[in-house]
Amino acid sequence: MTQYIKIPVTVLGATGVVGQRFVRRLANHPLFIIQHLAASERSSGKRYREACAWRLDGDSYGGLADHVLVPGDPHHAMSPIVFSALDSGPASELEPLFAQAGALVFSNASAFRMTREVPLLVPEVNPDHLRLIELQRRHHGWKGAILCNPNCTATVLVMALAPLHQAFGVEKVFMTSMQAVSGAGYPGVSSLDILGNVVPFIRNEEEKVEEEIPKMLGRFAPDGVELAAVAVSALCHRVPVIDGHTEAVSVKLKGDPTPEQVREVLRAWKPEPQALALPSAPPVPIRLHEAEDRPQVRRDVEMDGGMSVHVGRIRACPLLGIKFTLLGHNTERGAAGGSILNAELAHAKGLL
Ligand code: NAP
Numbered sequence: 001m002t003q004y005i006k007i008p009v010t011v012l013g014a015t016g017v018v019g020q021r022f023v024r025r026l027a028n029h030p031l032f033i034i035q036h037l038a039a040s041e042r043s044s045g046k047r048y049r050e051a052c053a054w055r056l057d058g059d060s061y062g063g064l065a066d067h068v069l070v071p072g073d074p075h076h077a078m079s080p081i082v083f084s085a086l087d088s089g090p091a092s093e094l095e096p097l098f099a100q101a102g103a104l105v106f107s108n109a110s111a112f113r114m115t116r117e118v119p120l121l122v123p124e125v126n127p128d129h130l131r132l133i134e135l136q137r138r139h140h141g142w143k144g145a146i147l148c149n150p151n152c153t154a155t156v157l158v159m160a161l162a163p164l165h166q167a168f169g170v171e172k173v174f175m176t177s178m179q180a181v182s183g184a185g186y187p188g189v190s191s192l193d194i195l196g197n198v199v200p201f202i203r204n205e206e207e208k209v210e211e212e213i214p215k216m217l218g219r220f221a222p223d224g225v226e227l228a229a230v231a232v233s234a235l236c237h238r239v240p241v242i243d244g245h246t247e248a249v250s251v252k253l254k255g256d257p258t259p260e261q262v263r264e265v266l267r268a269w270k271p272e273p274q275a276l277a278l279p280s281a282p283p284v285p286i287r288l289h290e291a292e293d294r295p296q297v298r299r300d301v302e303m304d305g306g307m308s309v310h311v312g313r314i315r316a317c318p319l320l321g322i323k324f325t326l327l328g329h330n331t332e333r334g335a336a337g338g339s340i341l342n343a344e345l346a347h348a349k350g351l352l
Pocket of ligand 1: 087108183
């Protein structure tokens with residue numbers, strides 16, 4: 001009988017909003033097993049249950065309540081795969097150390113997303129961008145590599161744009177977001193600031209969406225991605241929702257397709273993770289809603305473990321041609337689940 005040995009992994013930032021999602025998802029993963037949990041110096045040496053309060057449903061601490069947290073450096077926390085849920089500051093210092101030491105680092109931080117030789121990966125959208133790690137290894141002489149997730153708002157948006165870009169070509173995008181408080185980490189926005197309120201500012205968020213979409217929709221080239229000629233205008237708002245980003249989107253598509261043609265393209269989209277049946281890939285990447293008042297964050301965002309995105313209200317837009325409502329899970333598809341899917345793709349491509 002064939003024995004399958006799971007690949008050991010490290011979670012950096014294991015105590016945070018995204019880190020806990022990683023631990024929950026990895027607790028029963030068919031390919032990966034947690035070897036090290038790490039966070040800041042404040043947490044190092046403590047048991048997981050002492051270092052943070054568990055804030056998710058299900059088995060507390062992913063069954064690792066007594067696991068002792070180690071310092072987040074390769075000397076103490078090295079594994080072949082490192083999932084990073086670090087803030088951008090520590091990520092910019094620590095992630096290259098792990099890549100240099102030979103790990104594949106799957107990062108949620110913004111530190112290296114726009115670096116030329118770093119893939120900004122969504123497996124349904126740009127699996128071929130994985131090949132950028134060859135350039136990265138040549139450039140730095142690393143044995144490992146850094147592979148980034150996009151910003152959570154950009155992740156949800158690009159999932160809907162990618163099939164439309166493939167079928168028609170996307171020229172312009174105008175997106176207004178209504179973003180969950182979990183997107184700000186823990187403790188995040190104070191309840192006095194967000195309850196009964198909408199905050200029309202999330203630092204650097206609009207800029208991230210506007211620059212990351214052209215990279216993800218861009219064409220792979222051996223010396224870096226050729227950015228797609230897509231103009232994006234993002235207006236980002238924080239709203240009193242716990243998990244799930246809703247986005248109101250208008251798009252200008254080449255050839256001015258009808259809403260019915262757009263609906264059919266989204267319905268028929270069968271990208272690579274679904275064809276490969278990767279363990280974290282949802283059965284369909286886009287759930288299309290026909291009801292006039294869906295998708296709704298409270299009713300829809302947890303479907304498929306938060307890994308599908310939801311599109312509804314596809315209709316004609318007097319400004320750009322097509323408009324629709326989009327919804328996705330910021331800490332699952334937009335963070336931990338997306339990163340683990342990236343690692344599953346790398347595994348399926350023989351990179352591990
Ligand atoms: P968070 O709740 O604030 O967690 C931050 C984590 O980083 C904690 O585990 C913290 O450990 C650790 N940390 C802080 N300073 C450190 C240091 N100097 N060295 C090592 N570890 C350190 O933040 P989050 O929301 O989980 O976000 C984590 C990353 O994912 C960020 O880069 C964020 O931009 C990105 N992201 C978040 C979302 C989302 O929806 N929340 C979505 C996509 C991407 P201690 O507990 O010990 O302080």
